[in-house]
Amino acid sequence: MERELGKVLVIDDNEDILLATKLLLKKYAKLVQIEKDPRKIPFLLNQDKYDVILLDMNFTKDTATGKEGFYWLEEILTRDPQAVVVMITAYGDVEMAVRALKAGATDFVLKPWQNDKLVETLYNAVATKKGSKTAAKDNSSTSAVKKDKVAGAAVNPFEGIIGKSEAMMNLFTIIRKVAITDANVLILGENGTGKEVIARAIHQASQRNSHPFVSVDMGAITETLFESELFGHKKGAFTDAKEDRAGRFEAANKGTLFLDEIGNLPLAMQSKLLTVLQRREVTRVGSNQATPIDIRLVCATNMPLYEMVEENEFRQDLLYRINTVELHLPALRERQEDIPLLAEHYAEVYSKRYNLPQKSFSASAMRKLQQYHWPGNVRELQHAVERAIIMSDEDELQAGDFLFLLQKSESAELDIDDYNLENVEKLVIQKAISKHAGNISKAAKALGLTRASLYRRLEKHGL
Incomplete structure (x- = not known):
């Protein structure tokens, strides 16, 4: 079943952000309403009901403290206590974002964001709120039922994960067993296999699912910003430290911290990370006071960590700290029986998204998809189906609609037109x-x- 964002309201005083966000989200939502002036929020809420609201923390009158964002968050929740509000804040203002969660926001995103992660955050915010409503309707007081709900019965942890192959069924079984514990999890798999989706499923099936899920792309954090972003800093700790800020560890307190692409972490940073994991406390840059942390750690990488340990590129003690349980995500070529399910799912998604007639697959087209090796895995299949849906003029997709797969997989010679x-x-x-x-x-x-x-x-x- 296609995930649905429904009606989205975006409020930000930056017109460029509004236009770019509308352009992005209109492919995923039934309606995208943008507004530059937050004072129009009451009018907009009286006119329509939105499935998710994307609200900036700072506006032109108040560019740093977030007071306007908190004010309008309270106004929204006063009018609709069940509103799904995702806050927008500057990269690094994690402490402010945590305050927003405590004030009733469903989640937060940091500017600048990656488009796919913004969309995934909105999907998860809507799904989480729907799950909370479902749980609220059930007044059962037995401890067994309560425990089952916490473990993910109310919020389906596998929503959006498609597969019926033996490999996927085994993976679901392991997730269910692992999620109810606080064991550290290491997710291994090739690019495009859905490591962050699985990390979120573990969080949703855990007893921490009412607390934040904080994702960090370790490959995108520079060594100079590593400690500040992960551990936080005190005002005046360095030139641009104009106020106290919490790091990602503190933001994830009581919840799950997902460290993606951990294999890209340089050795010097690996040592600092290991120290925090061993002591279960962080010390902000510029401070001597340690802050205890209570997190569930999930890491992921497509790198061969064990070979990297042998080559002294990854610390063995850190590997043993993060891999209490290992999950190996199967490549798409290893679960070919799931390809028809995935292809039909994406065909339905993109037919609806682009307002095109529902398209099916001919036998030859499906054979072609199952014979291709998919080095980009599910992500590549998704893009291949999207392209075919857009380009095809017929109601049934043919093998020829996936000619670019033939060129990539069966061409005998290198066709180099670009010598870069x-x-x-x-x-x-x-x-x-x-x-x-x-x-x-x-x-x-x-x-x-x-x-x-x-x-x-x-x-x-x-x-």
């Missing part, structure tokens, strides 16, 4: 992976690289 070295390297890597059916070890050997080096290049090129 970066693009050539990407093309050669794609060819090697396709030739060896996604086997990273064989592809690395053919390219004259170590597995770790190939994984780094895959990350570099977004493959």
